[in-house]
Amino acid sequence: xxxVIVESPAKAKTIEKFLGKDYKVxxxxxxxxxxxxxxxxxxxxxxxxxEYSILPKAKKTISDLKGYADKADIIYLATDLDxxxxxxxxxxxxxxxxxDKGRSKRIVFHExxxxxxxxxxxxxxxxxxxxxxxxxARRVLDRLVGYKLSPxxxxxxxxxxxxxxxxxxxxxxxxxxxxxxxxxxxxxxWVLGVDLSKQNNKKVxxxxxxxxxxxxxxxxxxxxxxxxxxxxxxxxxASYKVLDVKEKESIRKPSIPFTTSALQIEASRKLGFSPxxxxxxxxxxxxxxxITYMRTDSTNLSDEALSAIxxxxxxxxxxxxxxxxxxKTKAKHAQxxxxxxxxxxxxxxxxxxxxxxxxxxDLIWRRTVASQMKDAIFTVINARISAKTAxxxxxxxxxxxxxxxxxxxxxxESSEEEEIKESTIPALAAGEILDxxxxxxxxxxxxxxxxxxxxxxxxxxxxxxxxxxxxxAPTLETIQHRGYxxxxxxxxxxxxxxxxxxxxxxxxxxxIVDYKFTAEMEDELDDIADGKxxxxxxxxxxxxxxxxxxxxxxxEINKKDIIKDEILEEKCPECGEHxxxxxxxxxxxxxxxxxxxxxxxxxxxxxxxxxVEAAGEVCEKCGGKMILKEGRFGKFLxxxxxPKCKNTKPISSKTGIKCPKCDSGELVEKKTKRRRTFxxxxxxxxxxxxxxxxxxxxxx
Numbered sequence: 001x002x003x004v005i006v007e008s009p010a011k012a013k014t015i016e017k018f019l020g021k022d023y024k025v026x027x028x029x030x031x032x033x034x035x036x037x038x039x040x041x042x043x044x045x046x047x048x049x050x051e052y053s054i055l056p057k058a059k060k061t062i063s064d065l066k067g068y069a070d071k072a073d074i075i076y077l078a079t080d081l082d083x084x085x086x087x088x089x090x091x092x093x094x095x096x097x098x099x100d101k102g103r104s105k106r107i108v109f110h111e112x113x114x115x116x117x118x119x120x121x122x123x124x125x126x127x128x129x130x131x132x133x134x135x136x137a138r139r140v141l142d143r144l145v146g147y148k149l150s151p152x153x154x155x156x157x158x159x160x161x162x163x164x165x166x167x168x169x170x171x172x173x174x175x176x177x178x179x180x181x182x183x184x185x186x187x188x189x190w191v192l193g194v195d196l197s198k199q200n201n202k203k204v205x206x207x208x209x210x211x212x213x214x215x216x217x218x219x220x221x222x223x224x225x226x227x228x229x230x231x232x233x234x235x236x237x238a239s240y241k242v243l244d245v246k247e248k249e250s251i252r253k254p255s256i257p258f259t260t261s262a263l264q265i266e267a268s269r270k271l272g273f274s275p276x277x278x279x280x281x282x283x284x285x286x287x288x289x290x291i292t293y294m295r296t297d298s299t300n301l302s303d304e305a306l307s308a309i310x311x312x313x314x315x316x317x318x319x320x321x322x323x324x325x326x327x328k329t330k331a332k333h334a335q336x337x338x339x340x341x342x343x344x345x346x347x348x349x350x351x352x353x354x355x356x357x358x359x360x361x362d363l364i365w366r367r368t369v370a371s372q373m374k375d376a377i378f379t380v381i382n383a384r385i386s387a388k389t390a391x392x393x394x395x396x397x398x399x400x401x402x403x404x405x406x407x408x409x410x411x412x413e414s415s416e417e418e419e420i421k422e423s424t425i426p427a428l429a430a431g432e433i434l435d436x437x438x439x440x441x442x443x444x445x446x447x448x449x450x451x452x453x454x455x456x457x458x459x460x461x462x463x464x465x466x467x468x469x470x471x472x473a474p475t476l477e478t479i480q481h482r483g484y485x486x487x488x489x490x491x492x493x494x495x496x497x498x499x500x501x502x503x504x505x506x507x508x509x510x511x512i513v514d515y516k517f518t519a520e521m522e523d524e525l526d527d528i529a530d531g532k533x534x535x536x537x538x539x540x541x542x543x544x545x546x547x548x549x550x551x552x553x554x555x556e557i558n559k560k561d562i563i564k565d566e567i568l569e570e571k572c573p574e575c576g577e578h579x580x581x582x583x584x585x586x587x588x589x590x591x592x593x594x595x596x597x598x599x600x601x602x603x604x605x606x607x608x609x610x611x612v613e614a615a616g617e618v619c620e621k622c623g624g625k626m627i628l629k630e631g632r633f634g635k636f637l638x639x640x641x642x643p644k645c646k647n648t649k650p651i652s653s654k655t656g657i658k659c660p661k662c663d664s665g666e667l668v669e670k671k672t673k674r675r676r677t678f679x680x681x682x683x684x685x686x687x688x689x690x691x692x693x694x695x696x697x698x699x700x
Contacts, residue, residue, distance in 0.1 A: 003072035004107075005065065005092055007079055011112065011287040015078070018114040018289075019121070024072070026065060028079070032058040033091040035139065040147050044543070047536045048140050054095055062095050069096050074103055076121065081108040081338065082295050083529060084470060087135035090127050110302075111344045112289040134529035137538055141165065141521070144543055145512065148550055156559050157500060158583060162482055165518055166467045166475050168505055171484045172513045173460055174492045175502040177452055184448035190222040192231055193440035194395060196240055196385070198426050204437055205425045207385050211394035228441055231393075238387040240434040243394065250378040250400070254370045254407035256299045256327045257340030260469030261462045263294070263364070268455035269414035271359055275454055275473035281360045282341070289344055290351040291364055295469045298338040299327040301368070305339070308346045309372045317409060323374040342368040370411035377404040383428045399425035451491035465519035497583070504562060508553045511546070567593065574600045603629045603638075621647040661689035 004025040006012050016025035033052040035041035043049040054062055069075050075098060077089035089106055098104045105124035109116040146164055153161040193208040209231070210217055222228050258266070260279075267278040282294035301309075306324060313322045327340075343365050352358050379401050387393040400423050402408075452460065458472045467475060479485050484498030494502075502513065511517045521542070527533040565580040568590070572579055577594035581604065591601040617626035619639040626637040626649070639645040649670075659665040665683035680690040 001068075001072055002074045002076065003065075003068050004076040004078050005089075007085070007088065008283075008287055010284070014112050014287060014289045015117060018112070018117050023076075024068060025078075026068060027061075028065065028088065028092055029058065029061055031055065031088055031091065032062055032095050035143055040143065042140055042143060048144075048539050048543070050136060050140055052091070052094075058095075065092075066096050069098060072103070074105055076124065077104065077106045077127070078108075078120070080295070081110065081293055082470065083131045083135040083138075086128055086131035087139075090129075090132045093127065110339045111292040112286065113344050130531040131529050133535040134525050137528050137535040138525055140535075140539055141542065144539070144546075148547070149509065149512070152550060152554060153501060153504075155554075156557050156562055157504065158497070158563075160482075161497070161501060162478075163501070163505065163512065164478070165512065165521065166461070166471055167478050167482075168502070168513045169464075169466055169515060169518050170457060170461060170475050171479050171494070171498050172502045172506065173457065174452055174479075174485050175494045175499050177449060178494050178499075181448045181451070186445040186448070187220065188224060189220045189444055189446070190225070190228040191440070191442045191444055192222060192228060194235075194240065194387070195437040195440065196397075196434045197437060198428075199433060199435050201426070201435070203426060205397055206440060207383075207395035207397035208440075209393060210384075210396045213391050225443065228443075232439055232441060234389050234391055235387060235393065235439065236389075238389045238393070238436070240395075240436055241386050241388075242428045242430055242432040242434065243384040243386045244430050245381065245383045245428050248380050248382075249403070250380045252376045252378070252406075252408070254325075254373060254375070254411070255367060255413045257301060257342055257368050257371050258364060259297050259299060259340060260295050261297070261458050261472060263341055264458050264472060265455040266367070266414055267360060267363060268453065268458075270363060271356075273356070273360070274476070275458060276477055277356070278360065279473045281354075281357045284354070284357055285351070285361055285364075288352070290348070290361060291344060292339050292342050294341055296338045296341060297469055299340045300338065301327075301342060301371075302339055305342055305346075305368075306372065309369055312346045312369055313373060317373070321373050321406065321409065323372065325372055327371070340368070366411040370407040373407035373410060374404070376402065376406040376408045379403050381425060383425065385434065397425050399423050451488075451493060453491050454487075457492060464515050465522055466515065468522065496588075500562065500583075504557075508557065509546075509549065511542075565593070572598060572600050574598055619645060619647050621645055657695045659683070659687060659689050662687040665689075667695050 002023045004012075004015060004019065004023050005028055006015060006025065007028055007030050009027045009029075012025040012027045016023065019025065033054055035050055036053055041051045043051065075096075077092055079085040079088040079092070085108075086106075093104055106127050107120040107124050109120040142164060146162060149163040150161060153163060191208065193206050195204045195206055197204045209222075212231075222231065256262070263282065264275040264278050267273040268275065273281070279294065282291065285291045286294050310322055310324065341364055343361070346365070346369070349362070349365065350358065351361050381399040381401075383397050385395040385397065387395065450456075454476055457476065461467050461472060461475075479498075480487065483495055484501065485492045485494050487493075505513045524533060524538045528535045528538060563583050565582055568579045568581065570579045571577065572592040572594065575592060575594050575598040577592055577598060579590050579600075580593045581588055582591050588604045589601055590604055592598040617637055618624070619626055619641070622639060622641055622645040624639045624641040624645060627640050629636055629638045629648075637649050639647045657667045659667055659681040662681060662683060665681040665687050667679045668682050670678055670680050677694075678690055678692050679695055681687040
């Protein structure tokens with residue numbers, strides 16, 4: 001019997017189906033060893049030696065695996081092919097205490113197919129300790145930063161905060177974007193154009209002013225209404241004639257196959273999925289054998305994949321749509337032996353009954369196939385139109401028509417969707433006189449920068465060289481969970497605590513949130529993986545100056561200098577001292593300035609408009625009024641008789657749908673303490689019906 005160990009049961013089930021009866025495939029359920037939760041777990045004095053222990057949840061798994069491992073002829077460690085997977089294999093080998101190292105083999109594969117698995121089993125290798133060391137270095141580095149810097153934030157700001165190399169940089173990006181928006185001052189400008197048509201023709205087209213008396217115009221040349229009115233006056237009796245017409249061919253090339261970050265970005269834009277959702281769905285598709293490994297920064301496609309794609313293109317679209325392409329990965333340290341994210345079997349278009357998973361698979365299928373198709377060709381027509389009065393005004397009108405759709409028959413990247421709409425203008429000839437219909441005079445203002453969406457923030461982090469494919473989704477989740485940012489209308493908005501922490505880190509620990517330094521640290525981790533650097537020296541170069549600075553700043557910085565209480569005119573009802581607005585663990589609140597002698601406090605007042613939201617809600621425990629309050633996880637309803645009555649409940653919104661259990665209540669939308677949405681009966685607690693599924697959502 002041969003034992004194969006993978007991370008997940010779903011993956012194990014798929015692999016066992018391909019390998020057959022001589023192989024037993026079991027799951028480790030992810031990591032089996034890690035640093036301890038309640039202590040640093042790193043011996044700083046002894047070359048930063050990690051002190052690993054078996055995770056409580058993994059003890060039974062290790063016991064079961066050891067029973068099979070002791071009887072197996074060969075133990076194949078078949079965890080994922082990235083650094084994290086290599087480290088899990090190493091931890092498994094250590095935890096299982098395999099005495100005969102010759103029985104332990106490491107195998108990797110980019111896709112879960114019969115041919116890929118057979119090839120992997122025929123070509124096993126030893127554990128790559130360079131990859132293991134790179135993962136260990138990242139884990140040790142992040143533990144040192146988090147374990148040392150987080151308590152500093154607890155003491156100087158408030159409890160429950162955390163810091164990290166990638167997460168703190170992500171928050172800084174959001175904060176700096178917000179300050180750009182706050183500092184933005186709109187600038188007025190006017191756009192002038194004319195609606196024209198061929199003579200005696202009702203089909204109107206628009207042309208826009210681009211030149212006056214031979215001088216080209218910038219966006220801001222018409223800066224106010226006065227300037228626009230003067231031009232309108234000059235054009236009052238103008239006649240319009242076509243000056244010249246130029247045609248040119250425009251070519252658009254297909255997008256490269258998906259890397260992890262590109263998939264997260266495109267799934268966010270096209271499908272509305274968060275990076276976390278995208279990675280979860282991709283994981284399921286990979287484990288079921290439908291796509292290649294989903295954590296990759298390579299754009300490479302194997303020869304077998306290229307051959308399969310060519311068959312699909314020729315069969316479905318014809319030879320004239322085929323153009324074989326090889327893509328060179330731009331990411332530094334990308335492993336070209338890996339592949340881009342692609343389907344395992346291109347002949348399969350329907351692979352799952354899960355609607356979201358199928359939509360993601362379809363996106364991957366289309367993008368990959370389109371990458372091997374010919375360019376799309378457009379004909380672009382530009383016509384310059386002269387309006388002669390005392391001055392000569394030149395207007396420009398443009399049209400675009402698709403000549404050959406090429407790859408666009410299959411796939412168009414979301415950023416280009418608006419650009420591919422054909423815009424037609426009538427056939428025009430130089431010297432042709434045109435009929436005037438109406439003047440276009442639009443006042444416009446420059447718009448402030450947009451906040452980062454999840455897709456935009458991932459793209460920005462990747463562009464800066466910060467983080468790796470596996471880090472983006474958990475990073476975005478962490479900065480929200482910590483309360484540093486919130487998603488408002490699908491864009492990140494920093495919270496006050498996020499701004500405070502960012503300013504504190506920038507001023508006192510600049511390396512932690514420095515874009516260039518964080519990117520260079522990623523490069524050094526890559527050098528460890530490539531065997532070019534020794535991991536202990538990389539940690540040492542960072543940690544010693546960091547530790548010294550932390551010691552100095554811990555003494556220098558006073559909490560009162562970071563968060564200054566706002567003194568109110570209102571006096572404390574219990575002792576008569578002034579009340580102040582403080583920042584606590586769950587946000588701002590009102591408290592007595594005489595604390596700790598007087599411990600009076602209450603939630604920060606909610607606006608009159610927001611109080612209306614709670615109107616009519618009655619406490620089911622004491623009969624008091626429910627009032628709107630704000631805590632760590634946002635707004636909620638609480639009894640007015642607090643602290644005598646401590647009843648709280650989430651804000652709910654009615655759906656107009658009857659409860660299927662009691663038929664007399666109405667389903668209302670609610671939030672858990674962790675802000676997860678569910679729907680429950682309005683008659684709770686008399687009726688305890690609840691569901692995670694949106695009752696108003698129509699089946700896809």
